[in-house]
Amino acid sequence: MIVENRLSRLLLLLFLTFIFCCAFYYLPEQIAGYPVKRIDLFADLREKSTIAAVDTLQQSWLEEDTLTVDSVALQRLAQEKAGIDSVALALRDSLYKALYAVEGADSTGIRIEDYSVGHIGLNRFFTALRNRTSLNRPVRIGFMGDSFIEGDILVADFRSLMQKRFGGRGVGFVPISSPAAQYRPTVKTTPAGWKTWSMLTDQEHAYTLSCLTFEAEEDKAAFSIEATDKYPELDSVSSLKLIYENNLSTQVRISMEGSSDSMLVNLPPTQTMAQYEWKGIINKAGFSFSHATGFRALGVAMENEEGVVVDNFSMRGNSGLVLERLDSIQCRAFNDIRPYDLIILQYGLNVANDSVMQYGWYGKRMEKVIHHIRHCFPTADVMLMGVSDRSRQENGTFYTMPSVLALLHAQRQAAKRAGTPFWNTYGAMGGKNSMARYVENNWASKDYTHLGFGGGRQLARILMDALMSEMEFYENAEQK
């Protein structure tokens, strides 16, 4: 049998395929509502327009961001806050410019960009740090954020760096229940018999920083907590606090490691918020609740009454905007039992959308959020973190999503208008396409959005350095 040899047909096949591919280059951008990526056989030979566009955007926004605002309202706010007159504030500003030869936006995240008049945005925090030995309480930082810091990513390392430098022990506040509890290496918790209320889905209850409250199921509620030795500052603490609200006559039986007996405590009743504290050398405790009708707990804190405590208030899917609804009475009650000196806001990933380039509305509402938090926590400084880098895929390669830059710009504008310190997370990661590098180094997750523990460690170090260099300025300014 003679076999027809089709080898030469290969050429025709390849030629036709090539022609079809070239034809597909002219496909419309959308077919039946779905976006279509065209076949571009010569993509590697072309200058990439999207990437060039990211550069241009970055440049133009950075220029705009670098302009300083100087409104009368801000000035009044600053004066009220610091109790110093406008001349002294102007002097501080010019001193900062003279010392660091910079002002306004920082594309590297090495500095904290302080948009308060007179550069006093972190005054309360640094004053508390300086006077920490005479405070009779720890200097407390509330680290608010979304899934980016879930599992104590970034915060765990930041806490450890802070505690190494300024003393203090313990993981701080821990909510009763969290979907990422198993993933969190800094504390082990086991809840049972609680109904979770979340500020994201519930309008009924009054919320404070944790944005969560847990309602006890009658006589079934229990909770256990155990410190870990993931960081040397965590394995044991001198104070254990149960933070609760709406209590009539709840009894709690607590057992701690080291003592074979358990204690039965009648929790003092409260309409708003209260805490019950146990002292000792504590690394593990179990609680079981009875007569708990209507009783709601927020969480448990493990800490020492000295140095620095950093509370992680992360909540998946939170854009930060719900914080407008923080209940000011509840927050002040919370602040009375747990005073805060700095509240850091890390949000934005849940807003960044590849197809949206306008985030002015978000900036305006975040500005309100900042004002509201100041109102709720009048003794704390508020610092806003910019959105982190996030990638999108183009022809199998990952590039910075341009909308990240748009959002960063809106956040920075919000910080400016609110006159509050701002830290450029995107810049600290390394700016353009840094998320791709983080994933390559195994520092971030493959969704090109979230950090891993390795990435958290990097960012925590840069944040710590930025804060310390800022503190140095405050010390210099005090001396002058």
Added chain:
Amino acid sequence: MNTLDMIQTGLFEGFSWSKLGELLVYHPEEPMLFSSGLFFCLFCLFSLFYVALRKHTLARIIYVTLFSLYFYYKSSGLWFGLLILTASSDFLIARIMMRLDETWKKKWMVTLSLCVNLGMLAYFKYFNFLLDLGSSFLRELGVWFHYQPWASLEVVPLQIFLPVGISFFTFQSISYVIDVYRGRIQPLNRWIDYLFYVSFFPQLVAGPIVRARDFIPQIYRNPIVSKDEFGEGIFLILCGLFKKCVISDYISLNFVDRVFDAPALYTGLENLMGVYGYTLQIYCDFSGYSDMAIGIALLLGFRFNINFDSPYQSATITEFWRRWHISLSSWLKDYLYISLGGNRKGKRRTYINLFLTMLLGGLWHGASVRFILWGALHGIALAIHKAVMSAFPSFKKVGSEMSPFRRIVGVLITFHLVCFGWILFRADSMQKVGEMLTQIGTNFHPEVFVQFVTGYKGVFALMIIGYIFHFVPKRAENYLQKWVTDSPLAVQAFLLALAILVVVQFKSAGVQPFIYFQF
């Protein structure tokens, strides 16, 4: 629509010809894959001269070899020298061996070849692993015997480049030397012919492992491609593109990798889906690339043996290894298991040989304890199956000999055993393995299934499609292949272009963000 998306430009607009030169040189982070635009363009050019040289054997051999070396250069830079070195040394060893009469001398030559090939493999692939193993052993000893210099031993791993495909071409070359020793083939006369065999680009970087005795006879005949082979080649390329660039790449990026990176963040159900996903992913990745290699070779007039035969349809673990990465398992059987004595030295030795073969087979996949564990698991399973079969004659070797009910049960058990193996294979630490199993065992949350399906629509759909294609009977596959074969050339070309279009859509698809399930 995003304002930043590319403004439509003409097909030839915006060219920067300086980029062409850049594109043609070696970039470590961009190996040349069959699915890249560059490969397609180069292959078009290559084919032009290949067809022209079809009746000039020597010129064709030199031409293809040069192209293969360039192909290797694009993936591994100057390490293509290593490829030439391997080929040259084994070519010479085989030539010398042919002239020797005494068996012991021949044995020495085989040993020399093994030393060269395995030594290279040991250095490039396993050096840091062995260094780490050795230093931790010394540290343990140091602690035991209170010998401080050993107890505090710190070893910095060396920066060693791993030349692409080294595991494949060294195994090919070993098969040639052993076959010459066993008298199964005559050694080649021309160095270039042997270099052609070792470097032939379709199977160079990711297999299949082609045996010299199957391949070498095909070098000398003028390439002939029948209508069926032509159709089969196109069909295999289409399947390969879909498996590798659509299913495997998409589900790994958008789901599987995340679960394996942080199993504790996901419910048991998601972990189980992650395992099923990875099971499909590794098959599609490996077999998809093999399919493309076999398809491209077929279009050039070379026939490689089938490398994956719907392995998850296997009803026993023995059958699985006859259907999974066949070129490797048959290589291991012929050159390792049989060299160890196979089943000729009694029952106990047979089991030990089987276990050792699988252990080393596991290690072949990469320098890590987890691959050894994976190999050990399969070795033990194979040995148990062999023992059960000899004790109970009702247990059969393959599914086709079983009753339908037994076969279905067998497929389910085998599939899950293999899945369990993949956890060991993929998870980067034993801690992660533990976390996955704990989540699946104690934190399953079946109620999130609906959320999983709606949240990961694309991933779920591709997994379903992937498994359906895997489990359809051979008849359906043959029918489809025949349809492609009988289609006019323009339709065949259109199908290829369409496949490329689909691949491009998936390559630029937005990354699926994390989804958190409420439970």
